[in-house]
Amino acid sequence: MTLILGIESSCDETAAAVVIDGRTMRSNVVASQIELHRQYGGVFPEMASRQHVLAILPVMQQALADAEVVWADLDAIAVTRGPGLAGSLLVGVNAAKAAAWMQGLPLLGINHLEGHIYANWVEAEGNLPDKQFPVLVLIVSGGHTELILMLGHGSYRRLGGTLDDAAGEAFDKVARVLGLGYPGGPAIEQAGRSGDAAAYPLPRAWLSGSHDFSFSGLKTAALRAVQKLEGAGNDEERRLTPGAHLPPAQIADLAASFEEAVVDVLVTKTIAAAKATEANEICVCGGVAANARLRHHFQQRSPLPVATPPLYLCTDNAVMIAAAGYYRRLHGEHSNLQLDVKPHLPLVLAQEA
Numbered sequence: 001m002t003l004i005l006g007i008e009s010s011c012d013e014t015a016a017a018v019v020i021d022g023r024t025m026r027s028n029v030v031a032s033q034i035e036l037h038r039q040y041g042g043v044f045p046e047m048a049s050r051q052h053v054l055a056i057l058p059v060m061q062q063a064l065a066d067a068e069v070v071w072a073d074l075d076a077i078a079v080t081r082g083p084g085l086a087g088s089l090l091v092g093v094n095a096a097k098a099a100a101w102m103q104g105l106p107l108l109g110i111n112h113l114e115g116h117i118y119a120n121w122v123e124a125e126g127n128l129p130d131k132q133f134p135v136l137v138l139i140v141s142g143g144h145t146e147l148i149l150m151l152g153h154g155s156y157r158r159l160g161g162t163l164d165d166a167a168g169e170a171f172d173k174v175a176r177v178l179g180l181g182y183p184g185g186p187a188i189e190q191a192g193r194s195g196d197a198a199a200y201p202l203p204r205a206w207l208s209g210s211h212d213f214s215f216s217g218l219k220t221a222a223l224r225a226v227q228k229l230e231g232a233g234n235d236e237e238r239r240l241t242p243g244a245h246l247p248p249a250q251i252a253d254l255a256a257s258f259e260e261a262v263v264d265v266l267v268t269k270t271i272a273a274a275k276a277t278e279a280n281e282i283c284v285c286g287g288v289a290a291n292a293r294l295r296h297h298f299q300q301r302s303p304l305p306v307a308t309p310p311l312y313l314c315t316d317n318a319v320m321i322a323a324a325g326y327y328r329r330l331h332g333e334h335s336n337l338q339l340d341v342k343p344h345l346p347l348v349l350a351q352e353a
Contacts, residue, residue, distance in 0.1 A: 002075045002329065005063065005099075006322025007056075009092030010084025010112045011143075012043045014055035017318035018067035018074075022326025024123050027066035028312070028319050031055040034183065041182050042172065049087030056095045063318070071103045076334075078325025081109035082345030083143070089341035097337050108325040109335040113139055113347040115320035116285040117150065119309035122323050129307060136279035136304075138270045139347075140294075141286030142168030142183075145266075147211045147273050148347065150283070153327045158348040159273055160211030167262055168288045170215040174222045174258050178251050188255045189291055195249075195256030200225055202261040211273045213265065222258050259293055267297045274304055282306045290314040 001020055008015040012033040018026040033043075033051050064070065079096035082089060093109070100107040117137055121129060137148040145168075146161035165173070168185055175184030180191055202221050205214040230245055246254075266288075274282050282304050288294065290311045298306040313319055 002326060003067075003069060003073055004108075004322040004325045004329070005060070005074050005077045006110075006115075006318035006320070006325060007060065007077065007079040007092045007096050008112075008115070008316055008318040008321045009052045009056065009088050010080045010082070011088055011316060012048045012051075013316040014052050014059050014092075015316060015318035015321075016060045016063035017322050018063055018069060019122070019319055019322035019326065022118070022323045022330075023121060023128060025319050026069070027063045028317060029059050029063045029066060030317055031059050038182050041176055043085070045085045045087055048085060049091060052088050052091035056091055060095065060099070071099075071105075074103070074105055076106040076108055076325060076329055078108040078110050078321050078328070080112045080115065080321055081335075081339060082342035083112055084341075084343060086341060086343045089343060093339060093341050097339060101337055106329070107335045107337065107339060108328050108333065109339045110321050110324045110328065111345055111347050112316075112321075113144060113146070114154075115324045116141070117148070117283065117320075118323040118327065119285050119313040119317070119320040120283045120307045122309070122313060122319055124310045124313070131283070131307070132280045134277060134279050135281050135283050136270065136274040136277060137283045137285065138266065138289075139286050140167050140266060140284065140288040142166060142172065142185075142288075144286065145213050145215075146347070147270060149273075149277050149279065154331055156348050158346075159277070160213070162213040162215065163207075164214050164216035165219060167213070167215060167266060168286070170219045170262065171259075171288070173219050174255075177223050177226055178246075178254060180251070180255070185288055185291060188259055189293065191252050192256035192259045192293075193252075195252030195254070197256040197260035199253035200257040202257050204261055204265050206265070206269075211269060213269065215262065215265075218258070218261055222254065225254060259291070263291070263294045263297050266294060267301055270298075271302050271304075274302075279304065284308045285314065287315045
């Protein structure tokens, strides 16, 4: 039995967790900063770093207490080294290095995107999922939208990704246009539940012949639709608060139409990539994987099995980092105490793609 403490601090969640053999969660502690950053409509990097400093030690201690283990019971510490916000990453990595040195434990620097992938390997509600490679992975979050062919543990081939906005970033921007607040994904999903997804024929960027995505044009089309409905493009007050002047029914229809357009492209292109690569299964992960419309469309349209993590493992957490760390440790990997953060760390190097 291998016990790994995972630490995650790539953005605005300070998290720690203890996982057994990369599959069984013993604890999962997350200190969220959403309410702090909501007033800014997004994450304020310097403020996020300061909050991580305040939260990191209590969160680590709580994770050990919830798992009913002590430092001596652990076999390794896994920590997110990138990608993410440099200041936020530094807090987690430095805490992990200090703990590893003091306790004499191996250290594992983990790619945040790989962590999201391994959320699909964690036992949930009594189900211990297993995968038959190759697996087609859609990583879809606030900062990333990528299609990855997973050939085995730690073996990846990047097929494509967004050429501009990530899907989650587009959700945030359109939610701001509609006056729905932050974070945009849950806000648009909630508003769109009462809306008509066919009310506005918003565009889809198919980028035929590639596995890439683009959501910038869709985002702009949503803005133009709001401006047309408001009919007051020169009004300074409305320019500063777009969307807030629309009737709730129109906002609901716009939210549902935008959400449908994003989901349609994600699902269609992912299924096409899975067929082209002869994958055995599709795994969806990242914060946007919590979207109910996305899950529903995959289950309804995919000819292949589709795995999605439980909702609490879609957003940033340390369970996924500990799980990824276990499989890295199985390969005999470890990091030294000179481990540094890499804010733009890719999952697949360019020469390997």
